Amino acid sequence: MGYPKDLLSSRSIIKHGLYALIAPEGLVNNVIPGFENCTMSILGSPQLGATFVDYIVTMHEGGKNTQGYCGQADVECFVYVLSGKVKAKADDQEFILGESGYLFCPPGVTMYLENMEAGDSRLFLYKQKHKPLEGKKPWVVSGHSNDIEYRDYDDMSNVHIKDLLPMDLDFDMNFHILSFDPAASHPFIETHYQQHGAYLLSGEGMYNLDNEWIPVKKGDYIFMGPYVHQAAYAVGREPLTYVYSKDCNRDPE
Ligand code: UGY
Ligand code: MN
The missing domain is CATH 2.60.120.10 (Jelly Rolls)
Known part of the structure; x- marks a missing residue:
């Protein structure tokens, strides 16, 4: 990522269950099955005390998850494009997301992602177990926050x-x-x-x-x-x- 390396100090602060500040300089890469040609770091997670999982994703040229992310009957997920351009699908529904574009997939709907940029696209990705309410059901939502x-x-x-x-x-x-x-x-x-x-x-x-x-x-x-x-x-x-x-x-x- 081009940050100067520093072995003697860190701005990150981790207080399990309470709060965490995670500075980008300390992030390591994690392999998440299904994501190809992507560099991913897990941020918030149950191990930190969160009910959700957040990731920062760098999709390199040709990067994709065509196998599908989430899709379990009780898990919802959300992606926000920080930079670049991606093709995002909620099952068969396709969306082209530029910077500030986002897609929410409700439980039971699978998210597919594909980088459309010649270089990198960067994403903020989230998933959480959905808490159902009788008679209610969330739906697929997409848009651009800049709009x-x-x-x-x-x-x-x-x-x-x-x-x-x-x-x-x-x-x-x-x-x-x-x-x-x-x-x-x-x-x-x-x-x-x-x-x-x-x-x-x-x-x-x-x-x-x-x-x-x-x-x-x-x-x-x-x-x-x-x-x-x-x-x-x-x-x-x-x-x-x-x-x-x-x-x-x-x-x-
Ligand atoms: O909506 C919120 O709770 C929000 N204002 N909190 C925050 O920014 N820390
Ligand atoms: Mn708050």
Whole structure:
């Protein structure tokens, strides 16, 4: 990836079950069966305390998963294109996804991916066991987040959010993009039941995790466990923006 190698320090912080900051410099490659000519790193996972699995995927020229990803009767999955262009299928339904494109496959629907770029395409990939609700069933959703308008976050005109999936009760989770203008912040330090897996798309900032303020920047991944204190403010000249998952619409068992 071209990062300078460093044996004496690491920005990554791992607190099992609580939170993790995973900086790109420390990532190693993992083989995930079915993905050919792809470099993959597992980020959040049950081993860290997450109910989901997140990956960062670099699809090289000709990279593909034509065997299919997920597709189990009780597992949902989601892919977000960070850069490049891919052909993504939900069973037989085909979508061409450029940068900011995404595809959600509900339980029982298999995702197929193929790189269409002459060089690399980079993806943020997610899967989780679906929590069903009687009489409800999520459906295939695809779009480009660049086509979705931001709205103010919590009535603040310098923090912006967009929702990538429908709000309907059929869905037990959603993906959002949250963006802080330089110097903007969360209105308060959140503590909540839901977990997050967040990939930082742009900017730099300070992130409060478990009441410690930690520097973060583009390319970092953050896992936030249940109830962990969390809040951010942006520093520098670029918006601090991240794509993240959040469970919703279910009563804890
Ligand atoms: O929706 C959320 O809980 C979100 N605002 N949390 C976060 O950004 N850490
Ligand atoms: Mn939160």
